[in-house]
Amino acid sequence: MKKEQSKESGILYAVFTTVLLYFLFKITLIFSMQLNWHSTCLSSLWDNANSVVTPFLGFSIVAVLSCIWFFYCAIKYKQKAGKAVYLLLGVGAVFYYFWFRGFYGFWQLMSYEQKEITVQEFYEKTGGTDRLTSLFGNRLRHHELCKSSHDKIN
Numbered sequence: 001m002k003k004e005q006s007k008e009s010g011i012l013y014a015v016f017t018t019v020l021l022y023f024l025f026k027i028t029l030i031f032s033m034q035l036n037w038h039s040t041c042l043s044s045l046w047d048n049a050n051s052v053v054t055p056f057l058g059f060s061i062v063a064v065l066s067c068i069w070f071f072y073c074a075i076k077y078k079q080k081a082g083k084a085v086y087l088l089l090g091v092g093a094v095f096y097y098f099w100f101r102g103f104y105g106f107w108q109l110m111s112y113e114q115k116e117i118t119v120q121e122f123y124e125k126t127g128g129t130d131r132l133t134s135l136f137g138n139r140l141r142h143h144e145l146c147k148s149s150h151d152k153i154n
Helices: 002-036 040-045 055-113 119-126 131-138 150-152
Strands: none
Touching: 002 040, 002 055, 040 055, 055 119
């Protein structure tokens, strides 16, 4: 009986951990945006070249591992629960699709901040300008996303 309970609780732990990690990532991102919105680029906080494991890389690795763990537990649980797990797998696939799509967009934003890509490439790779314009206004067009501390002093 304990073995059956561990199969059932494995999927619950995977779902709980995944949701917890997702909200930890979002809270950390929002906090870093509010903390240094006018003084520093997000790329300097999230993708610092001086550190081996950056926060962006760390969250990306943890997201991939939680994805693998979630689908492994769901497939293992399918043997016990049957076709009812397909709904859980579908919801998980949609969740991870949008989460990794968000990682890709954030990576493109950091590339834009570091002037590795142009604003046109940024728009093409992230798909659309409506939401980005509402978030950043006209600053996105003028490469004013990053204001250095030197600009702040002058």
